[in-house]
Amino acid sequence: MNSSTTPIRVGLIVPSSNVTIETELPALLARHESATFTFHSSRMRMQEVSEEGLQTMNAQR
Numbered sequence: 522m523n524s525s526t527t528p529i530r531v532g533l534i535v536p537s538s539n540v541t542i543e544t545e546l547p548a549l550l551a552r553h554e555s556a557t558f559t560f561h562s563s564r565m566r567m568q569e570v571s572e573e574g575l576q577t578m579n580a581q582r
Contacts (some may be wrong), residue, residue: 528557536578537564 531550535542543562550558565581567574 526557528559531558531560533560533562534565534578535562536567536570536575538567538570539564 531546533542533546546562547558547560550560565578567578
């Protein structure tokens with residue numbers, strides 16, 4: 522890894538009910554030894570996880 526290489530930023534917004542992706546994605550990124558990543562995540566509160574709720578979350582970009 523070259524210390525002068527700019528890290529690749531990865532951002533993720535997930536439903537509050539998702540408890541796995543915030544640990545799984547950094548583990549996948551760590552497999553790429555030739556690149557440096559910074560990982561940033563946030564949870565979006567949802568009353569219920571449904572197709573309609575996910576569409577509403579996507580519309581709030």
